[in-house]
Amino acid sequence: GAGVSQSPSNKVTEKGKDVELRCDPISGHTALYWYRQSLGQGLEFLIYFQGNSAPDKSGLPSDRFSAERTGGSVSTLTIQRTQQEDSAVYLCASSPDRNRGNTIYFGEGSWLTVV
Amino acid sequence: AQSVAQPEDQVNVAEGNPLTVKCTYSVSGNPYLFWYVQYPNRGLQFLLKYITGDNLVKGSYGFEAEFNKSQTSFHLKKPSALVSDSALYFCAVRGYNTDKLIFGTGTRLQVFP
Numbered sequence: 772g773a774g775v776s777q778s779p780s781n782k783v784t785e786k787g788k789d790v791e792l793r794c795d796p797i798s799g800h801t802a803l804y805w806y807r808q809s810l811g812q813g814l815e816f817l818i819y820f821q822g823n824s825a826p827d828k829s830g831l832p833s834d835r836f837s838a839e840r841t842g843g844s845v846s847t848l849t850i851q852r853t854q855q856e857d858s859a860v861y862l863c864a865s866s867p868d869r870n871r872g873n874t875i876y877f878g879e880g881s882w883l884t885v886v
Numbered sequence: 887a888q889s890v891a892q893p894e895d896q897v898n899v900a901e902g903n904p905l906t907v908k909c910t911y912s913v914s915g916n917p918y919l920f921w922y923v924q925y926p927n928r929g930l931q932f933l934l935k936y937i938t939g940d941n942l943v944k945g946s947y948g949f950e951a952e953f954n955k956s957q958t959s960f961h962l963k964k965p966s967a968l969v970s971d972s973a974l975y976f977c978a979v980r981g982y983n984t985d986k987l988i989f990g991t992g993t994r995l996q997v998f999p
Binding site: 775802813819821827830862864871872878880 | 918920922928929930931932935937938976980981984985986987988989990991992
């Protein structure tokens with residue numbers, strides 16, 4: 772597609788349920804990022820995928836959070852046993868490759884509300 | 887560790903006046919610096935970046951930013967503000983030895999008619 776696509780755009784879930792957020796990066800982009808933006812906060816790095824390399828998971832806040840990227844394209848961020856503090860906007864981004872001068876392009880985000 | 891500081895939570899400016907949104911950074915080696923804008927209920931849009939070369943970088947919507955190595959700053963500027971520029975602005979940095987883009991906490995720009 773023309774840009775980074777994320778789904779769902781909005782999700783309301785009950786505390787304790789699992790949720791999956793999907794990201795479809797720009798075609799041909801090998802680098803994929805997940806960030807979290809809580810209300811009134813900046814952007815918190817969660818995880819980074821680059822090609823077939825092992826992902827950088829250093830930003831995942833707890834073992835309830837996991838992500839995978841299948842076939843080097845679509846990525847899914849999974850949050851197990853959701854808590855109210857997980858309520859945030861989850862932003863996915865992609866970049867052509869790991870060249871650090873590349874621009875990172877963001878999707879519109881998935882707005883998660885845990886009630 | 888790399889970091890970005892945006893010292894102002896909010897900047898208010900009258901339409902037609904010049905605007906500046908401040909950003910300072912800390913990173914090992916030469917920095918890669920970025921500015922993004924976020925409109926309400928939207929994702930982040932890329933404005934401009936500094937990689938190397940001229941210290942003055944021009945970007946989208948008439949914005950520009952000046953890289954100052956000695957002051958470790960990358961302030962965003964626009965000569966004449968528009969009401970439609972009102973949004974949340976994020977500065978970000980990437981060091982030479984990391985793939986992560988680290989963001990500042992954001993500055994809310996309010997342009998008054």
